[in-house]
Amino acid sequence: MIRKLRNWASENLNGIGQIWSFLSFFLIIFTLSSCKEKPASSEKAGIAISFDDHFINDWYALRPLFQKYNARVTFFLTCPDTLTSDEIVKIKQLQKDGHEIGFHGTIHGNATEMLKSQGAQKYIETELKPGLENLAKIGIKPTSYAHPGGNHTDQADSILLVNGFKILRDVAQAERKLFGISIYHFAPRIMNWIYYPFNKGQIVDALMIDEGTNISEKEIKEAIKKGKDTNTAIMLFGHQPLYEKPKNGEYGFSVAFLETILKEAKAQNLRFYTMSELPVSK
Structure with missing residues (x-):
């Protein structure tokens, strides 16, 4: 609803x-x-963090941070046809570390527009098939999908699910603007759709944590605590790891903010989930 x-x-x-x-x-x-009523148990409570696009070298540099907190995450990769030999080694190592390699499209296309103008078969042949074939050649078969730009329709979802994806991830934002003016800032702790209730649902929303979303440390800690209290998994995502404020068109999340999230999740004794584990978790 x-x-x-x-x-x-x-x-x-x-x-x-x-x-x-x-x-x-x-x-x-x-x-x-x-x-919402508070459940009696928190044994499944957790956090599912994912990262989008093609920032493989930057993601790889986060390995010590993930290892520090025993965190496992999902990397939604786009444009796999452009992978260099070095990037292939790194993405395979991330997979070996226990992280998931999901799919984010061959050309990072707008599913809504592609289906409307080109039809289902062309969408499959352009956005899905080539990239999946590229990944299969290096031994990766993604079972999770992140919609590029959050653009999708019921038809796109149906196509993706039929093609073997276990879970499809959309975009949620805590702050929205209209004509450049902030219309609302919605506290993550009351955004129920960013918490996975382990109901085997396959179409989900994750909260974007990139710079500019204006989510405070207090809010994210409260949101993580809600995951614990409600026995759900909070879903978060970002793009490029940044060590200072974004510049020259950069878009991504603060590495310091990510560590705050990982540290709080560990303190709350939350389980780290990859995206494909959510709908099949027992």
């Missing part, structure tokens, strides 16, 4: 005249969020 309401809001947010509908939507979500 929450996903349907959220999709309705997205489809109807076309201008200033829709702001009241937008705010009403979040009032409904807040009401639904307030009705």
Whole structure:
């Protein structure tokens, strides 16, 4: 129900005249969020972190940080046809470390536009088949998929699930803007859709933690605690690891912020999940 309401809001947010509908939507979500009961157990409580695009060297440099906290994550790789021999070695090592290699499209295309203009078969032949074949050649068969730009339709989801993906990840943001003006900042702890309830669901949302999303350390710690308290897995994602403020078109997350997340998850004794483990976790 929450996903349907959220999709309705997205489809109807076309201008200033829709702001009241937008705010009403979040009032409904807040009401639904307030009705959740706390489970008796937290044995499955965890965190699923993923990273998108093709920042292989930067991801590889995070290995000591992941090892420090015994963390396992998912890397959603795009443009696998451009992998260099060095990148192949590194991505295979990350997989050997226990991380998952997911798929993020061959050309990072907009599924909604591709299906509308080219049809299902062309979408498969352009966005899915070539990249999956490239990965198969190096022994990687992805079972999780992150929608490029969060663009997808029910048709795209159906195609991906039929082609063997166990879980499909969409994008959630704590802050949205309209005409460059911040419309809301929605605390992650009440965004129920970013918590996986272990209901075998295959279409999920992860909260973006990149710079500019304006999520505070206090908010992320509260959100992680909610995962513990509700026996769910909080889903987060980012792009390029950054060691200072982004510049020259960079987009990514603060490595220091990532360590805050890993440290808090460890302190809360949360399990680290890869994305494909979520729908099959027992």
